[in-house]
Amino acid sequence: MEHGGALDGRGHGDADCHPDGAYDWDDHVRDLEAVVDHLGWERFVLCGHSLGGRVSLLFAGAHPEKLAGLVVVDTGPAHDPRGQVRIRMDTEAHPDPTFASAAEYEAMLAHQYIAATSSAIKRMAKHGLRARDDGRFELKMDPKLRDFGRAKLADDEIDRRDRELTERLWKACETVPCPVLVVRGAASDILSPDTADRMEEVIANGSLAVIARASHSVMTDNPDAFGKALAAFALGAD
Numbered sequence: 019m020e021h022g023g024a025l026d027g028r029g030h031g032d033a034d035c036h037p038d039g040a041y042d043w044d045d046h047v048r049d050l051e052a053v054v055d056h057l058g059w060e061r062f063v064l065c066g067h068s069l070g071g072r073v074s075l076l077f078a079g080a081h082p083e084k085l086a087g088l089v090v091v092d093t094g095p096a097h098d099p100r101g102q103v104r105i106r107m108d109t110e111a112h113p114d115p116t117f118a119s120a121a122e123y124e125a126m127l128a129h130q131y132i133a134a135t136s137s138a139i140k141r142m143a144k145h146g147l148r149a150r151d152d153g154r155f156e157l158k159m160d161p162k163l164r165d166f167g168r169a170k171l172a173d174d175e176i177d178r179r180d181r182e183l184t185e186r187l188w189k190a191c192e193t194v195p196c197p198v199l200v201v202r203g204a205a206s207d208i209l210s211p212d213t214a215d216r217m218e219e220v221i222a223n224g225s226l227a228v229i230a231r232a233s234h235s236v237m238t239d240n241p242d243a244f245g246k247a248l249a250a251f252a253l254g255a256d
Contacts, residue, residue: 117154
């Protein structure tokens with residue numbers, strides 16, 4: 019859904035929630051393909067963070083000819099188990115994604131994003147909630163998005179799909195021909211130093227930027243340094 023000149027991914031922001039919880043990786047890739055086709059873009063620089071970074075890598079693997087450059091922000095083919103545990107604990111600590119006020123949500127975000135600027139926290143709270151008829155506020159993000167459509171799958175099927183995704187992401191890293199910038203927050207618990215270094219090594223035209231005073235949410239933790247790294251890369255992309 020188009021909103022203020024931006025596009026919200028399915029299940030995010032003001033985009034519609036999918037009635038059947040269709041949030042698998044290829045669903046997101048197909049959405050990106052549809053946007054690119056609709057806008058008529060033949061060659062462009064693509065930047066994605068976290069979920070969007072993995073979607074961007076999968077898109078690059080399928081459409082390498084489309085990309086003049088690729089920026090992958092604090093994600094990769096493998097994730098640090100520390101971050102996965104933290105996210106699960108945060109989710110379990112707040113099973114009911116509703117709030118009495120925007121200020122209550124801000125307080126939760128400030129706890130989860132301890133390095134984020136206050137302006138970023140306020141912006142996330144402002145655009146991440148919608149008012150309900152009962153006076154409370156709920157997250158715009160569809161709760162079904164949290165499990166990527168895996169709630170009804172057996173454990174062995176989940177493991178198989180995770181291994182397949184990891185293989186596809188490493189293959190994309192190994193074959194993408196355009197310049198690629200991997201961005202890692204220096205304090206990230208999602209993208210480990212080892213995985214970031216390996217990505218830089220296997221990507222033919224890859225480089226790595228480690229952003230100081232930033233965790234997983236690099237652009238909210240240190241927006242100035244992130245912006246400089248992104249601008250320098252974009253100017254050098256063909």
